[in-house]
Amino acid sequence: MSKKIFSGMRPTGKLHLGHLVGAISSWIELQKSYPCIFSIVDWHAYMGEYEQSKGIKENILDMAVDWIACGIDPEKSILFVQSEVPEHLELAMVFGCITPLGWLERNPTYKEQLREITSRDLQTFGFLGYPVLQAADILLYKANAVPIGEDQLPHLELTREIARRFNHLTKKNIFPDCEAILTQTPRLLGLDGRKMSKSYQNAINLSDSADAVRANAKKMITDPKRARLADPGHPHECNVFESYYKVFAPQKINDVQEWCTKAQKGCTDCKAILAEELVKLLAPIQDKRQELLAKPQRIREILDEGRKKAGAIARQTIAEVKEAIF
Ligand code: TRP
Numbered sequence: 001m002s003k004k005i006f007s008g009m010r011p012t013g014k015l016h017l018g019h020l021v022g023a024i025s026s027w028i029e030l031q032k033s034y035p036c037i038f039s040i041v042d043w044h045a046y047m048g049e050y051e052q053s054k055g056i057k058e059n060i061l062d063m064a065v066d067w068i069a070c071g072i073d074p075e076k077s078i079l080f081v082q083s084e085v086p087e088h089l090e091l092a093m094v095f096g097c098i099t100p101l102g103w104l105e106r107n108p109t110y111k112e113q114l115r116e117i118t119s120r121d122l123q124t125f126g127f128l129g130y131p132v133l134q135a136a137d138i139l140l141y142k143a144n145a146v147p148i149g150e151d152q153l154p155h156l157e158l159t160r161e162i163a164r165r166f167n168h169l170t171k172k173n174i175f176p177d178c179e180a181i182l183t184q185t186p187r188l189l190g191l192d193g194r195k196m197s198k199s200y201q202n203a204i205n206l207s208d209s210a211d212a213v214r215a216n217a218k219k220m221i222t223d224p225k226r227a228r229l230a231d232p233g234h235p236h237e238c239n240v241f242e243s244y245y246k247v248f249a250p251q252k253i254n255d256v257q258e259w260c261t262k263a264q265k266g267c268t269d270c271k272a273i274l275a276e277e278l279v280k281l282l283a284p285i286q287d288k289r290q291e292l293l294a295k296p297q298r299i300r301e302i303l304d305e306g307r308k309k310a311g312a313i314a315r316q317t318i319a320e321v322k323e324a325i326f
C-alpha cells in the first residue's frame, strides 16, 4: 500500500543537530518518495507551556525557516501551522468523547512527564489529552505512516486504538491503521553526554555561529579515561567520536581512531578539527536561513499555501466524520 506521511514538531525553541539527524533527515528522504504533510504543532507546544506561551509565535517562524533551510521542500510537501487549521481541535474533541480515560492515564509517556517535569504544572485536562490531539493530527489526513522517535510509540499506539474505536462505533471504515517509521539514527548525545536537548543546554543549534560551534566543541566531554595527551584514548568510549565524528564526519573516522588510540593528537585538537567539520556542514543551511530571513513574506506565503492544502483535506475528513456520527 502506498504511504501517506504525517509528522509534527512542537515549536519550543531552536532546532539543533539532534533534530537534523533524527526527524528532519528522515523527512527529507521520505518526501522524495511519498506525499508528506509536516505540521508545526503549536497547540501541543501550548499544552506544555501555557504558563509562558508568548515565545511560541517566534518559534513557529523560526521552525519554518529551519525546516526549509535544511531541505524540506514546500513544492513537494505540505508545511503548515496546526492552529491555522481549526479542524485539528474539532477532531480532537470528537476523539476526546470516545477515548476512555484509562487509556490516557496508563500512557507511559504521560506518567513519565508528570514525574519528571516539575517546573511546570502539567496536571491539566489538556495535557492528559495530548495524545488525543496527536491522533487527530494524524488521522485528519488519514496518514498511515508517521516518522517519529521511539519515545512517541505509545502515542502512535493510542492513535491506532482511537481509529479502530471510531471505526467500530460508527461501523464505517473512515480511518486507516497507521504505522511508525522509526528514525534510524541512534539518539545523538549532547556536549555533556546526556541526550541532546534544549532544556539541558547541551545542544548545537543549526543557527549557531561558527564561533559558537567552536566554543561549544571545546566543552564536549571526551574519553574519561584519557587524562593526559600521552595516554592513548578509547574512541568508542568517547562522545566526540561516537556521537559526532561517526555521524557528521564519517570520512574522518579512520584518522581519528589512529590519532586517538596512538596518542598522536590531544582531545583539544581532535575537537577543534571536529568543530571545523560542523561549521562546514552548517554553512549551507545557514546561508539558506539568511536568504529566507531576508524575505519573511515568502515564509508566510509558504505557510498560507500549506494551510490551504491541509485545510481542504481536513474539511473533507470532518464532513465524513460528522456524517458518520449524526
Ligand atoms: N508529540 C510529538 C513530539 O513531541 C509531536 C507531534 C504532535 C506529532 N502531533 C504529531 C508527531 C503527529 C507525529 C505526528 O515529538
Ligand code: SF4
Residues within 6 Å of the ligand: 222, 223, 226, 233, 234, 235, 238, 239, 240, 241, 256, 259, 260, 261, 265, 266, 267, 268, 270, 271
Ligand atoms: Fe575522543 Fe578525539 Fe579525545 Fe580520542 S582524541 S578521546 S576521539 S576527543
